Amino acid sequence: MSSRQQDQSLIEEAICSICLDFFTDPVILECGHNFCRSCVTRCWAKKRRISCPECRAEFSKRNLKANRALARLAEKVRILNLNLKEKERKLxxxxxxxxxxxxxxxxxxxxxxxxxxxxxxxxxxxxxxxxxxxxxxxxxxxxxxxxxxxxxxxxxxxxxxxxxxxxxxxxxx
Structure with missing residues (x-):
């Protein structure tokens, strides 16, 4: 895998599947999927049942655990992405x-x-x-x-x- 592909793969791991942007205050659900706290809260506000927006696993209660490691990773990847864009701009x-x-x-x-x-x-x-x-x-x-x-x-x-x-x-x- 080329360096560019590795960078892109890493960037994709730091992106919320709901807002399609870098994680902001990421939380992990019981099923193991991660989302921005505000994104998953908005999804749940529209529905009666509490379920994972990705795999549809249902939960008995709203249990959002902060994912600090992912928050740090997302911030580092955000900086990496900015540096890559700057580097690409100048050939x-x-x-x-x-x-x-x-x-x-x-x-x-x-x-x-x-x-x-x-x-x-x-x-x-x-x-x-x-x-x-x-x-x-x-x-x-x-x-x-x-x-x-x-x-x-x-x-x-x-x-x-x-x-x-x-x-x-x-x-x-």
């Missing part, structure tokens, strides 16, 4: 672990400042990532507009052909 060079700041027009890929000076990129053309994004975004939009027009024309042709086929079938004895 890094696999070779130099530097932030990718340039777009190599020749190779059509993102590179770091160290890669720019490397032999393999000598005499290549570069531009800042934001500038490249603007240019390629415009190109994509133009291509999308063109494809949308072609798709519309193809659908129109298809509709005409279906009408012609229907007309031919209607004339057959």
């Amino acid at each position: 890094h060079c696999e070779e130099h672990h530097e932030e990718l700041k340039l777009f190599c027009e020749t190779d059509k890929k993102l590179i770091c400042l160290i890669c720019r000076d490397a032999r393999e990129h000598r005499e290549h053309r570069f531009m800042p990532i934001k500038e490249a994004v603007g240019i390629y975004k415009d190109q994509l939009k133009t291509s999308l507009d063109s494809l949308t027009e072609k798709k519309s024309a193809a659908r129109e042709t298809e509709l005409k052909q279906k009408q012609q086929i229907s007309g031919v079938r209607g004339r057959s004895p």
Whole structure:
């Protein structure tokens, strides 16, 4: 299992199945399932019978035990998740672990400042990532507009052909 998959698996363990957010004041039920105290209390307020929202096991009384270990784990995972999101926001060079700041027009890929000076990129053309994004975004939009027009024309042709086929079938004895 990759590190990213392990991180995601750990994050999922710290999420309440009712609110789908990190546990807040987690409690454990007699059946062993965990929920945020407020989530399970809200579920029980709507029902006459007291049961687990996950496995539907019924209980004779409302017995919510605080799960302090899970609360600590959820807080650590919340911080880990924030750090992962911050790390994902900034792309890094696999070779130099530097932030990718340039777009190599020749190779059509993102590179770091160290890669720019490397032999393999000598005499290549570069531009800042934001500038490249603007240019390629415009190109994509133009291509999308063109494809949308072609798709519309193809659908129109298809509709005409279906009408012609229907007309031919209607004339057959």
